Amino acid sequence: MKALGKILGLTILGLLLVIVALGFALTHLFDPNDYKDEIRQLARDKAGLELQINGDIGWSLFPWLGLELHETTLASTRTPQQPFADLGMLGLSVRVMPLLRREVQMSDITVQGLNLTLNRDENGTGNWEGLGQPPAQEDAAPTEPTPPAQPESPEEADVKPRRPLRLDIDSLSVNDARVTYHDAKSGQQFSAEGIELSTGAIREGAPIPLKLNAFFGSNQPVMRARTELQGTLRFDNQLQRYQLEDLRLSGEASGEPLQGKTLSFTAQGQLQADLVAQVAEWTSLKFTANQLRGLGEIKLRDLQEQPKLAGALSIAQFNAREFLEGIGQQLPPMAEKTALSKVELVTRLTGTQNSLMFEELNLTLDDSTFTGQAGISDFARQALRVQLKGDRLNLDHYLPPTSTDTTSAARRSEVKKTEAGAIGSGTTPLPDQPTQQAWSDESILPPGPLRKLDTRVNLSIGSLTAMKLPLEAFSLVANSANGLLVLEQLRGNLYNGRVEVAARLDARPDIPLISSQQRIVHVPIERLLESQGQDVMIKGLLNLDSDLNTRGQSQKAWIDNLNGKIGFIIDNGVLLEANLEQQLCRAIATLNRKPLTSEPRSKDTPFRELKGNLTLRNGVASNPDLKASIPGLTVNGNGDVDLRVLGMDYRVGILVEGDKGAMPDEACQVNERYEGIEWPLRCRGPLELGAKACRFDKDALGKVAARLAGEKLNEKIEEKLGDKVSPELKDALKGLFNR
Known part of the structure; x- marks a missing residue:
């Protein structure tokens, strides 16, 4: 046995020497x-x-x-x-x-x-x-087709297993x-x-x-990034499982989109993929981007068919303004300097190759909190979907700062100085020209981008401030597709009243078409004027219904092409700094040829109701049925409001009724002679003057005086002639003087 072992050993050694010799x-x-x-x-x-x-x-x-x-x-x-x-x-x-x-x-x-x-x-x-394909043999002779190989039987497959x-x-x-x-x-x-x-x-x-x-x-765009990745890789080819544990990715990026700024980023977590189950996931995800910090997890399934994404994302509170400016995204000026300083996000992610949605979203934006969902349902169509509910939002904080129009302010100041000594006296002539240019002709709605919009927005906010208007229980539903933008509803409570708006913008034609319907119920009109920085010239509860349409791409075009109808009623109001009673007193005193001996008791005129209907044609509103109910007086008027230049031209008649002994001055005491007479008033000038632009029409007042003189002469004819002449002759004489 020892000899056999020795022989085998020598044999193996000899073979090894032969192999080594052959290799050498x-x-x-x-x-x-x-x-x-x-x-x-x-x-x-x-x-x-x-x-x-x-x-x-x-x-x-x-x-x-x-x-x-x-x-x-x-x-x-x-x-x-x-x-x-x-x-x-x-x-x-x-x-x-x-x-x-x-x-x-x-x-x-x-x-x-x-x-x-x-x-x-x-x-x-x-x-x-x-690559991987042999070149085509164009000149090769055709060969007989090779018969397909016979599949191995299960027994043969079991006998010859392939080792991995x-x-x-x-x-x-x-x-x-x-x-x-x-x-x-x-x-x-x-x-x-x-x-x-x-x-x-x-x-x-x-x-x-x-x-x-x-x-x-x-x-x-031109971009440059430095990256470093570290981790521990595991794989199992037979099970087709792959893991990258303790991943750490870091780097810096710069380039055109960052406008010369640098983005520093890091990410870490656990990556794994199971190709048999067609699942890949990133767990324990932590990431940073400059001062932004976040946590999350991402899971992909159906990798080989139509990958679907699910996951969660949490971004800690950060200053979005500083973050965006730090990556070269210059924000437009905002009214509130601290806007976007507190942003926090928690959400669940869902998506596909062509979509990404933020479900169960909880967003903190400064002092506001929103919940709901938002995202892009189709990247190719840029289909935006938003359904959010918020507690409060001051939209004005995120809009550009309010700029002071020095030209308009100077003009209003000049008008006020001109009118200051005329209130209640009616001695200043009407302005010769209204506002010359009120609207911008800068293009606002280019049709191209509007035609690409695909949006569905459903927004409700407990308290919204927009354009200085405090809207409570605000809701908005809007959508757009194929160039048609529809505001289905905009509702909110305003100053204990209510506002409702619906609108459509059709950007499919070369010139966009706009239509809108508004309803205002019991909203104090003075609060509306104050919020827009306008002079308060009237007070009262406004009720308004309108149906308007226009076309164009700028403010000026919208006003020039504005058509439709507006109906309004103002209840329990006051015309400020416009004492119609005193104006009427001055007119009567003029007819009585007596001087006024007392000062006006008030600069204002209260009224129970002011109402009318306007028909708009190409920016000019015709108002044939203006009517105001003032204690002791009834006011009827008709005229036009030219929105193109924010000017008005009205003719108003004042009827004395009720208690005719309430005039403040003896020179203008009302008697039976003035009953049923319509005292003429002319209102012409800039809209911002309101009732302060109203003066008694001297030409029309002369006709009233002539009428009163004729009536007085008829009384004398009746007194002098009595029954001495025939009735026909007396009527003829009265008619002669009444012409």
Whole structure:
């Protein structure tokens, strides 16, 4: 037995010596550089790859099958003159014996100076296409079709099981690598430069330390980013499971979108993918972007069909104004300097390849809180969907600061000075011209962008302040599609009254069409005027119904083309700084030829009701039925309001009724002579003057005086003639003087 063992030992030793001797002979007597042409042809025939080895091939056989390539270029056989890769050096070695057991045991793999250039031409053809496919043999003779191979029986399959390939690599190192992509049709270019990749031992199921550094860039827009990634990789090829544990990604980005600013970012967490279950997820996600901090998790399913996203996101409170300015996004001026200083978000994410929605959203915006959902339901159509409910919002804080119109202010001041001594006296003539230019002709609604809008918005806010109007229980429902924008409803309580608005904007024609319906119920009109910075010229509860339409792209065009109807009633109001009673007193005193001896008791005129209907035609509102009920007086009027220049021209008649002994001055005491007489008033001038622009019409007042004189003369005729003449003659004489 000992002799047998000794013989076997010597035999094995002899075989090993033979193998070593053969390996030495092969590596020293056989030079692979002599077979470059054969290697090139083999790559061309089997892989559709045009291989050029400009440097030497170094190699060893046993116990490591070593290979080292220098100055190598690769191209597709379809475009052999356009190499897509060149390689400075590739070095690797594989143990020979484990290969027989389908095990790959390698020492260090080193890649130096890899330059991968991927180009797509104007026709969309890439210079890498055709790899893995042998070139077409156009001149080859047709061959008989090969009969399909017979499938193995289950018994044969059980007898010859295939062992899975096992990898065992000491390390992988990639240095000074570069990858670029260029699309000639779109002009887009992306690059990854300075790629440095290093790993620990690569063994299936074992943790593999991984580190990657690279610089990324693009030209549309111009961007540049430095990144560093670290983590531990695990994989199981048989189960198709892959994990990247303790991921840490960090870097900095700059470029055109950042306007010279720098974005510093970090991300960490656990990544894993199960290709059998078609699931990938990122858990324990933590990320930063400058001062922004967030947590979350992301899960993708149906990876190979239609990937679907689900997850959660939480962003800690941060100053959005400072964050946006820090990444080069200049915000427009806002009325409130601290606006957007407190923003916080908690939400659940859902999405697909073409959508992203924020479900169960909880958003804090300064002093406001919103809940609901928002997002893009279709990226291609930019389909915005918003359904939010908020407690309060001061929209004015986020609008541009209110600018003072110095020209209008100076003009109003001049008008006031002119009118200051005329209130109650009626001695100042009417202004010759109303406002010359009231509206801007700057384009506001370009049809192009409006036609692309696809939105559905449902918003409700407990308390909303907009344009200084405090709206309670505010709600808004709006949508847009294919150039048609519809405001289905806008409702809110305002100063214990109510406002309702509906509107449509049709941007499909070259010139947009606009229609709207408004309803205002019991809203104090003076509060509306005050909120808009207008002089308060009237008080009372406003009730209004309107149906208007217009066309155009600017304020001026809207007013010039404004048509429709407006009906209004103002209850329990006051005309401020316009004492119609005193004006009437002055007119009567003039007819009585007596001077006024007392001062006006009040500068204002209270009324029970002021109402009318306006018909608008191309920016001019005709009001034929203005009527006001004032204690002791009834006012009827008709006239026009020219919205194009914010001017008015009215003729008003005042009828004395009720207690005729209430006039404040003896010179204007009312008697039976004035009963049923309509005292003429003319209101003409800028709308902002209101009733202060009203004066008694001297020409019409002269006709009243003539009428009164005729009536007095008729009384004398009746007194003098009595029954001395026939009734026919007396009537003829009265008619003569009444003409």
